[in-house]
Amino acid sequence: MNAPIRKLAVVVFAMFAALLIATTYIQFVQADQLRDQPGNRRTLLSNYSRDRGAILVDGDPIARSVDSGDELRRIREYPQGELYAHSTGYYSFIYGAGGGLELSKDALLSGTDDLLFYRRIVDLVTGTTPSGATLELTLDPEIQEAAAQALGDRRGAVVALDPRTGAILAMVSHPTYDPNVLASHQLGQVEDAWNELNNDDSRPMTNRAIAGDLYPPGSVFKLVVAAAALESGDFRPDSMLEGPLRYTLPNTTTELPNFGGAACAPTDEVSLADSVRVSCNTSFAWLAGELGADAIADQAASFGFGQSLQIPMSVTPSRYPSELDDAQVALTGIGQYDVRVTPMQVAMVSAAIANDGVVMEPYLVRTVRDQDLNTIEQTEPQELAEAISPKTAEELTAMMESVITDGSGTAAALPEVRVAGKTGTAEYGTNGAAHAWFTGFAPAGDPEIAVAVLVESASDDWTGETGGVVAAPIARAVLEAGVNR
Template identity: 45%
Template sequence: MTKELRRLSFVVLAMFLSLFVATSWIQVVDADNLAQNPANTRTRLDSYQIQRGSILVDDSAIVTSVPAGDRYQYQRVYTDAEMWAPVTGYFNPALQSSTGIESALNAELSGTGSNAFFAEIERILTGQPQQGLSVELTLSAKAQRAAWDALQGLQGAVVAIEPSTGRILAMASTPGFDTNTLAAHNSAAVDAEHDRLVADPTKPLYNRAIAGNLNPPGSTFKLVVATAALESGDWTLESTLPNPATYTPPTGRPISNAWNGTCGEGETTTIAEALRRSCNIPMAELAVELGDKAIRETAEKYGFNSEFEIPLKVTPSSYPSGLDGPQTALTGFGQGRVTATPLQMAMVAAGIANDGAVMKPRMVDSVIADDLTVHQQFTDEAFDQVLTAAQAQALGSVMVQGVSSGAATGARIDGVDVAGKTGTAQNGDNPYSLWFTGFAPAENPQVAVAVVVEDGGGRGQSGSGNGIAAPIAKKVIEAVLGR
């Protein structure tokens, strides 16, 4: 073979290999992305022939597809639509739009993903109609109902998590909206309803549990500051701090406790007492001593500044960098520039409940076929270790005292030791954001809950986390524990 032929052979071989790699990438590696691309008209039209899979909670369908007398062939139907809206979202083939689980797991539900390949082969061979795969969620119908009912008449959200696994048991957001109206195939009617919801000042389309306009977490963030102190090795819960009636950080404005007095009697107070009573001044002093870097690093171990897909995309909670002394002092009691979702504050409580181990949150257990064959099983995954087991148990004990005899008594449950922390966060001149986060039973945690109620719970500046948010959490905990 001449030198020129050898060169040509190498060129042809290289071209063949390049074509093989590109084809393999398109058909295997990137197949799902291409199939779900909105510009892929063929996949979209093919999906109309497939009955979309169900979304299940406690083995019962909360979303199904029924025959429709139009070109889209099937209509999505949502049970208890407003209650489940922040979870399921909606699917509308007429507008090529979807949200929530309907969007995040569209490939599975529509039967157009790579894991539906064998189902498509079976459909061709048998001539039977193909069905999309169904999705089994981690949520509890009882917990979701308790959260939804307790939030009625309020703007707010609840998230409940199983501490040892990260499985989300409830995700409620109010006010809600009827997903059936946005799934209808009448484009004009759907557009009009969507515009109405967008214009609604209460923002019903927001999923306040994981997104929307994030709120300062108020005194619930004191748990993170206390964790940073314990993690440093220089502080314990019995370490003392000065106990003045007002405190002015360097170059900052005066800070006071909510009742404009000292944190108990005496010239000093402990971190434990500051948490139990929910005192601002000692926690601001502690935050300045620790510095913003140490607090931020601890907050990030709990999940702050991280993007989560559960599989819904979660707006990151924020503890910013580069805070000065006065700004750091404000974060000591969850004010200033720190913001959080209820999901994030539930992760804080869950991490303490789980001996300091923070789990990644998730809301899907499995993807299953119509014959109950499991196509995909989701597993628990650790996120970070934020405290030792001994430190977490000590902090949990202080939280129990906060519920039994401190600032969080609104979460008391007869016969159950509840660990909790309230928060009443200022929003400038606007009504307060009211918070609670905690877990139960304290000795064997089964559920961690976070609640936020916006707009002061309708009480302007007089609402409190203990008076409004804590009783909501109590009802969710009781539902999970079957009380």
């Protein structure tokens, strides 16, 4: 064989080898990656040919697949779209599964999860079209509706938990959106809706209850500081704290006032219990300095700060800042400086106090069932941590009750029901805007529901937009629905 023919043979052989290697790599190494790409039309068509599992609240579907009467065969439907949008998420032919359970439990809903392996074998043998699993949620429809109606057109979030188990009873984020517009088979309209939602400055697709921007907690964080004080053994509810009209931050000339410029007590001293009741800024700034950043950080961590939770959607970890100077430590005592939280975390703090100091891991999916309604997975309540002792929980509960009966949270009171709570008004930015907070639980003697309410600042001028005025009435509606269910 002459040299040119040998060279040509080598080139042809190399080309066939490259083709063989590339084909093998694509079929075996990249197969899963290519199949799972959101824009893979073949995968989408395959998924649409299946009966995607339903998502149920109290036995009623809040997401289901129905016959579409077109080439895609099935369409996702959300009967109460806006009310549960941030729990369900959306399932779109163009954009795939996104947000909420549609994304985090996509494998179960589509029927590809390993939990359904044996079910798939049976379907293969019998020729049955594969179906996804059904998810039964912990949400209570009456509490969810009460939270949504009470929050109304305001931007913010509401989270309600069963403090005994961690079950999420309500999770509302406003503004919301209708996932039906993304599930439509009118693909041009879907693209327009997608662009409109993603270009909306109010971020309606963001679940403010667990993700998105973290918020300064303001005075609801005083519960964490008070817990640290009581757990230290150096303070009791009747311990006297320094509480002057204005407190000069350490090593600065900056003066911290109380809300409205009012004094916390006739003298420059106020008890820890009264500091919680009237939400005294100066005494808690002083107390934070006495405790130190490490003690407060440790106490925050025991409530769940810094932990990455899956409910099963990811919850953005709340944070207590590090490397603080003395002035900054004082500001964290009133939930300012760089303390940042989710409403879920704030609800967990109240739930732990309500549950004798034990933090339960929050969860949204109660039961997973196959197409024959057999239970294939059931969530068992899990303890996350013992944040405080039962004695500390009892003392904090009494303080929080006084907030409702004779303090800043009277707007959350319920007739003939003992309510424990704490208000907060958290300033942010440089223009004086502030978010309104409330957290608490009821009945205080035998808690059934814990709640956190966040209302984002309506404007730069927040006069009157305090936690006691804005957030407490919303919490009242949610707590009332919870104790009357």
